[in-house]
Amino acid sequence: MKKIQIKSLNFKAQIYAAVILAVILFVFMTVRSVDIRRNRQIISFVSEWSQDGKPVTVKEIKAADVPVYTKFTVVVAPDKTGQGFVTADIKDKLKVDQEVYLTDGGSPCGRISRLGKTLDVDTGMFVVEVRFDNPVTAAGSMLVVFAQTQTLRQALVVPNSILDVSGDNYYLWRIEDGKAQKTQVKVGLRNGYGTVISEGIQSGDLIVFSGQSALKESDKIDILKDAVSLQAGGEVNAK
Numbered sequence: 465m466k467k468i469q470i471k472s473l474n475f476k477a478q479i480y481a482a483v484i485l486a487v488i489l490f491v492f493m494t495v496r497s498v499d500i501r502r503n504r505q506i507i508s509f510v511s512e513w514s515q516d517g518k519p520v521t522v523k524e525i526k527a528a529d530v531p532v533y534t535k536f537t538v539v540v541a542p543d544k545t546g547q548g549f550v551t552a553d554i555k556d557k558l559k560v561d562q563e564v565y566l567t568d569g570g571s572p573c574g575r576i577s578r579l580g581k582t583l584d585v586d587t588g589m590f591v592v593e594v595r596f597d598n599p600v601t602a603a604g605s606m607l608v609v610f611a612q613t614q615t616l617r618q619a620l621v622v623p624n625s626i627l628d629v630s631g632d633n634y635y636l637w638r639i640e641d642g643k644a645q646k647t648q649v650k651v652g653l654r655n656g657y658g659t660v661i662s663e664g665i666q667s668g669d670l671i672v673f674s675g676q677s678a679l680k681e682s683d684k685i686d687i688l689k690d691a692v693s694l695q696a697g698g699e700v701n702a703k
Contacts, residue, residue, distance in 0.1 A: 517686035520675035522639055525620055527667035530660070532614035532653065533568040536592065542603040544596045545577065549589035555579055557613035564594055565610040573597060576611065616653075620661040626673050627651075627659060636665060637672035637679055644672065644683045 534554055538546030550558070560579055563572040573596055580591035594609060601607055628635040628646070638647045649664030665671065672679065679685075 517642070517684035518644075518675065518678055519686045519688050520637075520644070520672045520679070522670050522685075522687050523673050525622065525665065525667065525669055525671050527618040527620050530616040530619040530621055531569065531612050532616060533565075533610045534613045535568075535608050535610045537606055537608050538592070538594055540596075540601055540603055540605050540607055544574075544599055546574075546594045546596065546607060546609070548592050548594075548609075549584060549587045550592050551589055554613070555590040555592070558592065558611055562611055566600065566607075568610045570610075573600060573609070616660060618667070619652075620665060620667065621658045622661060622671065623658050623673070624654065626671065626676065628676065634659075636661070637676045638665060639670040639672065639685060639687075642684060644676075644679045644681070644685050646679075646681050 534557065536548050536550050536554065538548035540546045558576055558579060560576055562576045564574050564576060565571065566573050574594050576592060577595040578591070578593040583589065584591055622636065626636065627649075628637070634649050634651050635646050636649050638645045647664050650662045652660035652662045654660070672685075675688075
C-alpha cells in the first residue's frame, strides 16, 4: 500500500515539474521575442516619403474615339424578334438595320428591324423592334439590348475610382515635375465604367491611379510602376 502511494506521489511531482518547466520556457521565449522586436530597426514612413516621395501608381492618359451606347428593354417573341419602346430622343438616334448587342461593346446579336413613326397610345413612346440572329432567351422574357448612338471623338476617359469629389466639384491628381498637383476637372458622361473628362486635363498628362488618398498639393511622389498609356478606348453608356 505504501509503495503505491510513493509511486503516485512521484508521478504527481513529475507532472508539477513539467508544468513549471513549461511556464519558465514560455516566459523566457516571451522575453526573448520582446527583446528582438525592441532591437529591430524602426521604419519611418514619414522619413521615407520625405526622401523618396509618396508612393503612387501613375498612367499616361491618351485621347481616343469612344463609342456611346444606349440601352432599352424588349420582350422576346417566339420568332426570334423582340419589341420594346423608347423615348423620342433615343428613337432619333437609332436607325433601321442598326446592330444591337447584349452587352455594350460586345458582339452583335441582331439588328433593329422597325422603328415606330408615331407614338404608342398606351406607353407614350415609340415602338422599336429587333430581329435576333439566334434565339437569345425564352419567348415572353424581357431582355436588355444595347445600340450605339454616338461616338465621342478624341475623348479622355478615366475610371470613376480615381476622381476626388468635393460637393459639385471633381478633381484628379496630375503629376508635374515629379510633384502631385490637384487639378479640378469638368466631367461629361458618367457610368459604372468610367467618366469622360471634358476640361482640366490633356492627352499625354500623367494621372495618379492609386495612392492619391495620402497626397497633398505639391507632394513629391515615388512612382511604384512605370507610367503606361491609358487609351480612352472603353465604352460609355448614355443615361
